[in-house]
Amino acid sequence: MRTGFPIAQPGQRIGVLGGSFDPPHPGHVLISKVAMRKLRLDRVWWLVSPGNPLKAHGPAPLDDRLGAARRLVVDPRIVVTDLEARLALRKTADTIQALRALYPDVRFVWLMGSDNLVQFHRWDRWREIAAQVPMAVLARPGSRMAARYSVAATVLRRFRVAEDRAATLAGRHAPAWTLLNLPMSPLSSTKLRAGGT
Ligand SMILES: Nc1ncnc2c1ncn2[C@@H]1O[C@H](COP(=O)(O)OP(=O)(O)OP(=O)(O)O)[C@@H](O)[C@H]1O
Numbered sequence: 001m002r003t004g005f006p007i008a009q010p011g012q013r014i015g016v017l018g019g020s021f022d023p024p025h026p027g028h029v030l031i032s033k034v035a036m037r038k039l040r041l042d043r044v045w046w047l048v049s050p051g052n053p054l055k056a057h058g059p060a061p062l063d064d065r066l067g068a069a070r071r072l073v074v075d076p077r078i079v080v081t082d083l084e085a086r087l088a089l090r091k092t093a094d095t096i097q098a099l100r101a102l103y104p105d106v107r108f109v110w111l112m113g114s115d116n117l118v119q120f121h122r123w124d125r126w127r128e129i130a131a132q133v134p135m136a137v138l139a140r141p142g143s144r145m146a147a148r149y150s151v152a153a154t155v156l157r158r159f160r161v162a163e164d165r166a167a168t169l170a171g172r173h174a175p176a177w178t179l180l181n182l183p184m185s186p187l188s189s190t191k192l193r194a195g196g197t
C-alpha cells in the first residue's frame with residue numbers, strides 16, 4: 001500500500017464516512033460508533049474531504065480539519081484519512097471506485113447522515129454510487145422523515161434492508177441500504193462555526 005494510505009486486512013468490513021469535518025464534532029464520533037455496532041464493522045474511516053463538490057464556499061484548510069479530527073478521535077477503530085486529497089478526488093463516485101480498486105478484499109459501506117440522503121439525488125452519478133457500495137443512513141434531527149421520503153429512498157426502495165437486518169449489510173451486493181435509528185445528536189459543524197453547541 002502507498003505511504004499515507006490506511007492499512008486494511010483482507011475481509012475487513014469498513015465504514016466510510018465522507019465529510020467536510022469543518023469542524024469535526026462528537027456527532028461524527030457517535031454515528032461512527034453506532035454504525036460499527038449495528039453494521040458489525042471492524043473500522044470506520046473518516047474521509048476528510050478536500051471540499052464538497054456541491055458547496056460553493058471552500059472549508060477550512062485540510063490540515064486544520066485533519067488535525068482537529070485526530071485530536072477528537074480516541075477510539076482506535078476510527079481512522080482519519082486524507083485519502084481523497086492524496087488521490088486528487090472530490091466526487092464520491094470516483095472515491096468509491098478508487099477504494100474498491102485499492103482495497104479489493106475489503107467490504108466497504110458508505111455512511112451518511114439523513115440530511116445527505118435528502119439531497120443524494122443531486123450528487124454526481126448517485127445511482128452509480130448506490131450500485132457500487134452498500135450504504136447506511138444515520139438518523140439526524142430534522143431530516144429523518146425527509147430522508148425516508150426522499151427521491152433516492154423512493155428510487156432505491158426495493159433495495160432497502162430492514163434495520164433489524166443491518167448486520168448483514170456489509171456482506172451484501174450493492175445496491176443495498178438501510179436507515180439506522182439512534183439517539184440523535186443535534187450537533188452540526190454549521191452550528192459550531194456559528195459559535196453554538
Ligand atoms: N449529528 C449528526 N447526526 C447524524 N449524522 C451526522 C451528524 N453530524 C454529521 N453527520 C453526518 O456526517 C457526515 C459528515 O458531516 P459533515 O462533516 O458535513 O458535518 P456537518 O455537521 O453535517 O456539517 P455542516 O453543518 O457544515 O453540513 C455527513 O454524512 C453528515 O450527514
Ligand SMILES: O=C(O)c1ccc[n+]([C@@H]2O[C@H](COP(=O)([O-])O)[C@@H](O)[C@H]2O)c1
Pocket residue numbers: 017018019020021047049051052053054055090091092093116122123124
Ligand atoms: O460526489 C458528489 O457529487 C458529492 C456531493 C455532495 C457531497 N458529497 C460527499 O458527501 C460527503 C459529505 O459532505 P459534507 O460536505 O456534507 O460533509 C463528503 O464526502 C462529500 O464529498 C459528494
